Structures are given as C-alpha cells and as structure tokens.
Amino acid sequence: MNCPMEGREGTEILLAYCAGKLDRARSSTLEEHIKLCPACREFVVGQQAVWTALDAWEPAPVSPDFDRRLYARIEKEVSLWDLLLRPFRPLLVRQGLPVAAAAAVVIMAGFLIDRPAGLYPAEAGPTEANVESMAPEQAEQTVQDMEMLRELNRLVHPENPDSKI
Numbered sequence: 001m002n003c004p005m006e007g008r009e010g011t012e013i014l015l016a017y018c019a020g021k022l023d024r025a026r027s028s029t030l031e032e033h034i035k036l037c038p039a040c041r042e043f044v045v046g047q048q049a050v051w052t053a054l055d056a057w058e059p060a061p062v063s064p065d066f067d068r069r070l071y072a073r074i075e076k077e078v079s080l081w082d083l084l085l086r087p088f089r090p091l092l093v094r095q096g097l098p099v100a101a102a103a104a105v106v107i108m109a110g111f112l113i114d115r116p117a118g119l120y121p122a123e124a125g126p127t128e129a130n131v132e133s134m135a136p137e138q139a140e141q142t143v144q145d146m147e148m149l150r151e152l153n154r155l156v157h158p159e160n161p162d163s164k165i
C-alpha cells in the first residue's frame with residue numbers, strides 16, 4: 001500500500017486505526033505497512049502513548065486544606081521586584097524612596113556595573129530611552145548582579161537572612 005502519511009487522506013487513516021475504527025482487512029494491511037514504514041510507526045506509537053497517558057490520567061483529589069496551603073504559599077512567594085530591591089531596602093526605608101525610584105536605582109546599578117564609572121553622573125539617573133534600549137542580555141546580567149548583591153547582603157547581615165524589613 002502507499003504510505004498514508006504521503007497520501008491525500010493524510011493521517012486520518014492512521015488515527016482511525018489507532019481508534020480501532022478500521023475494518024479487519026484495512027487494519028491488517030496498514031499493520032503490514034506500519035512494520036515497514038518508520039514514519040507511520042512513529043505516528044502510531046506517538047498516538048498510542050498519548051491515549052495511554054490520557055487513559056491513565058486521573059485528576060489528583062483536592063486535599064481538604066488545599067485553599068489554606070495555596071494562600072500560605074502565595075504569602076511566601078515574593079515578586080521579582082521584591083527580590084531585586086531587597087539589597088536596597090535599608091536604603092529605601094531610610095530615605096523614603098518610592099518603589100519606582102527604587103526600580104530606577106536597580107536599573108542604574110546594572111548600567112554602572114556594565115559601563116565605566118563616571119559615564120553616568122549618579123545624580124542624573126537613566127533616562128527613559130536608556131531603560132528602553134536595555135538589551136535582554138543586559139537585563140539578565142543585571143538580575144544576576146542583583147542576585148550577587150543579595151547574597152552579599154545576606155553575608156553582611158547573617159543574623160537575619162530572610163529579612164524583608
């Protein structure tokens with residue numbers, strides 16, 4: 001027989017075969033072909049794997065305290081900005097900086113790490129255009145640098161490693 005993968009009916013006959021909808025004659029003809037054709041074999045094996053997985057899948061029962069644990073976890077999770085700003089928090093609290101300004105500090109820190117000191121006067125800060133032109137790799141680098149700073153902060157203040165202040 002011609003390979004159904006190449007024919008006009010496409011994969012329909014293979015799907016019908018997997019679903020057990022083909023008559024005996026066509027089914028055995030196709031089986032003979034599948035033995036010889038890697039493409040069809042792969043398709044059938046893939047289909048059967050999906051069907052087996054769906055048959056085996058049972059939704060896990062919801063535990064009685066699901067809601068409580070979910071909310072506890074949400075409480076525990078911290079936002080990316082929270083992680084980024086954590087090293088600067090003592091500074092922010094002391095100077096009463098708003099979060100937006102703190103974010104600018106973080107971004108500026110990334111710029112200063114990447115560029116020679118003095119290129120950006122500290123009091124000027126990055127402009128909107130600078131922030132927008134920040135490459136993804138640079139942003140990633142900044143996040144990594146912030147992670148490092150956070151580690152450093154933890155080393156400097158070991159008495160309160162998980163402090164959120």
Ligand SMILES: [Zn+2]
Nearest residue numbers: 003004037040
């Ligand atoms: Zn085939």
